[in-house]
Amino acid sequence: MEQLAQFYAVYGSVINFIGINALLALSLNFTLAAGMLSLGNAAFAGIGGYTAGILTVHLKAPLIVSLCGGSLMAGVVGLLLGMPVLRLKGVFLAMATLAFGEVVRIAAVNLDITGGAEGLTGIPNITRTWMIFLALALAAYFMATLRRSRIGWGLISIREDETAAACLGVDITYYKVVAFTIGAMVAGFAGAMYAHLNYLITPRDFGFFIAVDLLVYNIVGGTRIWYGPILGAALLTALPEILRGVGVAAGPVRLAVNGVILLLVILFLPNGLASLFTRLRPVAVKTGRAERT
Amino acid sequence: MNLLAQQLVNGLFIGSVYGLFAVGYTLVFGVLDILNLAHAAVFTLGGLSAVWLVQAAGMSIWLAFPLATLLAGGLGLLINAAAFAPLRRRADSQFSGLISSIAMAIIFDAAALGLFGARSVRFPPGTVKVHVWQIAGVTITSLQVGIVLVATLLMLILTLFLQRSRTGKAIRTVAENERAAMLLGVNVSGIIAFTFFISSALGGAAGVLYGLYFDSLAPDMGRAIELKGLAVIILGGMGSIPGAILGGLAFGLSEVLTVAVSGTSNLRDAVAFTVLFAILLLRPSGLLGRGKLREA
C-alpha cells in the first residue's frame, strides 16, 4: 500500500497525462472510425480547456459544470465546423481541420479573455486521477458499444466505401457530422480536465503538433478497436519514463525511438499494436484492376 | 508610403523562400497524391548542414550551398525508400504514407538535435558580403536580392526541366497515370525516387536561403514553415508548381501586410489561415489546382 502511494507520488502526473492523452486519442478515433482524417481535435480540446478554465476562473463555476460546459462548447463548434468541412475527403479534410486549428490557436493568442500568448492562469488544480480514468472508461465503453449500434455500422461502412454505404441507406453527411461532433465533445471534455490539472493553459498546449500526436497514438495503437488508441497513447506517453528507466537520457535518442517505433508499426503492423492482441484483418492490398471509380 | 513599400519588398523576399519550399512539397503531391510531412525536417537539415559546412569545414557558401542541397536530395531518396516505397501497394497508402512521413520527420528532427544541438546557430559573419542599397526610401540588401534570384532560378530550372527534358516528361506521365506510364516503358519507381530527390533538394535549398535571410537556424525552424508550406500548396492548388510559387509570394505578402496593418505580429498568420480555410470550403481545388483530385 505504501509502495503504491510512493509510486503515485512519483508517477502521478505521468499517469494523469496517460489518461488525458488516451481520452484525446479516443476522441479522434470517433472520426477515424468513419475514415475521416481530422487534425482538429487538439483545437477542440483547446476550446474545451479554455471554456472550462474561463467558467471556473471568471464565473466560479463548480468543476462538473465547467467540464460539461467545455465539452458542450467544443461539441457546438464541432457541429458548426463539421457541416461544411465534411464534404472534403482525405488530406483535404485534414488540411481544413488543420487550418481551423490554427485559427483557434491564433484566436487564443489574441483574445484577452484567454490570457493571450501567456495563457490562462489561476485555474485551480482540482482534476483528480480517478475522474480522468472514469471518463476514459466511460468513453471507451461508449466507443466499444457504439461500434455495434446502428451508428457504428454506418460509420464503418462509410470508412470502407462511401458510395456503397449510401446505396445501403446510410446518410453519409449526417453520420459524419454525428461522429465528428461526438469526437469534438470528448476532446473538449479531455481538454477541460487538462485545464484543471495544470494551473495554466497556453495556446501551445493545443497546437498542430498535439493534433499530430493524437493521430500517431491512434496509428501506433490501432484504429480498428476501442483499446487501440488507449494503448498507443499509454505507450507513447510513458515512453520517456520507460527510456529514462533503462538509462536513455532525454533528447535526440528518445525522439528517434519515437520515430522508429512509429515507422516500424506503420510498415509492419498496419493495424497497430492492438493487432498483436486480437485477430484483426489486414489492410486491403491494391489489386491490379481499377477498383476506385 | 515608404513603410508600405518596404513591407511589400520584404514580403516578396520571404515569399520567394516560401515558394521554393512549397514547390518541392507540391511536386511530390502532384506525382504521388501523397503529402510528405518530412519535407520541413529536410528543410531544417539542409539549412543546418550548410552552416556546419561553412563553420566547421570552412567552406565557402558557394560550395556549401550546392552540397547541402545535394545532401537534402539524398534525404529525399531515404524518405522514399524507407517510408513510401514499401507502402505503395497498400490500399490505404495515402493515409499510411502520411504517417510514415511523420515518422521520418521525427527521426530527422532527432538527427538535427543530435548532430547540431538544440541552440540556434547562424552563418559566420561575412559568409556573404552584403551591400545595402537605398532605392526611393526602400532598403534592399544584396543578400535579399541574391535570395530572390537563387529561388527564382531554381524554380525556373525546375519548370523548364519538367516541361522540356525527357525525365521531366516521364515525371509528368507518372503524375498523370502511373499504370499508363508503366505500359509506356517508364521506370516508374526510378522516376518516383528521382522526384523525391528533386523535391527534397529544393526543400534543403529553401532551408539554406531561409537561414541566410533570418540569420538564425534552429532544429525547430521547420515547424515554423511546415504549416505555411501546407497553406501555400493549398492556396496554389495541390500539385501545381506555378500555384505553389504564386501561393508562396501571396503568403509572404499577406504576412507582412497583416503585421503592418494590425501592428502586432500575433496576427501574422491569421489572415493566411482564414483564407486557406475559406478556399478549402469555397474552391477546394485551390487557385490553380487540378480539381479532380479532391473528389476521388
Place this chain on the structure above:
Amino acid sequence: MNLSVDNISRSFGGVQALMDVSFEVELGTIHGLIGPNGAGKTTLINILSGVLPPTHGQVLYQGLSLHHLPAHQVAALGVARTFQNIRLFPTMTCLENVQAGQHLTAERPLMPRLLRLPSAGREDRELEERARDNLVRVGLGDRASHPARSLSYGERRRLEIARALALNPSLLLLDEPVAGMRRGEAAEVADLIRSLVQGGMTILLIEHNMAFVMEICSCITVLNFGRVITTGSPDAVRRHRDVIEAYLGSERGDA
C-alpha cells in the same frame, strides 16, 4: 405505379451519356438493359439509385419521384443495387458485409446496448440469423467468416447481391451480375433472380451475356450512344434491325 424513366438526360462535361431516355418497367418482372460498352447503362443505374442526379428528366417509382433524392433516401424507398466494379466492404467478412447491408431493416438502437438490455442481444442474434440466410440464398453459406477480399470474382458478385438483399428491396438494380462468372455459376444466379421475382420483387438488370438476358428477361430496353433504340420482348429485340446493327457495328455482339 410502374417504375417509369421519363426523358432522362445526363452529360459529363461535353459527353452526353444519356439523351431523352424513357421506358417503363412493369413491377414484378425482370427487365433487361443492354447496349454496347459506353452506351450509358451504368449511368442510368447511377441515376436510378440516386448516386448521380440527372441533368434533365424524372424517375417515378410507386408514384414518388426519385431523381432528386440522395442515394440513402432512394435506398429507404426499397431500391437496392449492385455495382459493375464490385464495391464490397473489403476488410469485413462476408457475414459483416451483409450485416452492414441491414442498415435500414435493423434498429440497432444505442441505448439498450449501452445498458446491456437483453433485447439488444436478441436483435443482434436475429439479424445475424437473417444475414446467414441471405448468404445461403446466394450460395455463400459456408463463407460467412471469410474476408470479402478472399472471395473469387463470381463469389464477390454474389456477395454483393446478398448485401443488397439485406435491404429487403422491392426493386433491385443489378449492374452486370454474372460478368466473369462460369456458366454453372451464372445459371445459379439466374435461378436466384427468378425466385426473387416470384417473391414479388422487380428487377432491372444490365448484362452483356445475351443468352442470359434473353432467357430470363420478360422485357428488354436497348441503349446505344445514350439513346433508347427500342424496348420490347426478347424476340422483338432480337429481330430489331437497329439492334443488330448497333451490336455488329461495334463488334461487341458476343461481349
